[in-house]
Amino acid sequence: MKELLDLPDEIILAIINRIQPQFLLFCSLIGTGNNRLERIVLGKSHSLDLTFDYYKSPYEAFMKRFYAHVMPRIHNNIQFLAFNLQHLTDISTFAQENCGGTFPNLTHLKIMMGKKCITTGTTFTLGEL
Numbered sequence: 001m002k003e004l005l006d007l008p009d010e011i012i013l014a015i016i017n018r019i020q021p022q023f024l025l026f027c028s029l030i031g032t033g034n035n036r037l038e039r040i041v042l043g044k045s046h047s048l049d050l051t052f053d054y055y056k057s058p059y060e061a062f063m064k065r066f067y068a069h070v071m072p073r074i075h076n077n078i079q080f081l082a083f084n085l086q087h088l089t090d091i092s093t094f095a096q097e098n099c100g101g102t103f104p105n106l107t108h109l110k111i112m113m114g115k116k117c118i119t120t121g122t123t124f125t126l127g128e129l
Helices: 009-016 022-029 035-042 059-074 085-098
Strands: 047-050 080-084 108-112
Touching: 009 035, 022 035, 022 047, 022 059, 059 085, 080 085, 085 108
Parallel strands: 047 080, 080 108
Antiparallel strands: none
């Protein structure tokens, strides 16, 4: 970790931009006590993409930490939010319980309807184009 902290902010940002899904970055660095890394990560929290398919994946445990420890720190920063329809209940519950039912700076919302089949990994669709 010391070698990472020796890098300039620009290099750390370049590394951070390669981590997908980004919520893993938030879960890993927010709340660690490293003020510099938290400041850099919190600066990126204006756009949140939760469109990965986390059902029955190793991300489920991270999502619990995300809603309990990360969202309370970033919900005021979020301007763009994208998520799969399956996240709607979790996001709505978080908003109701923690920020009066709304994200105060949210200006763009994208809700994805698609969901992957657990056994095949193919995306379900609502119709053909």
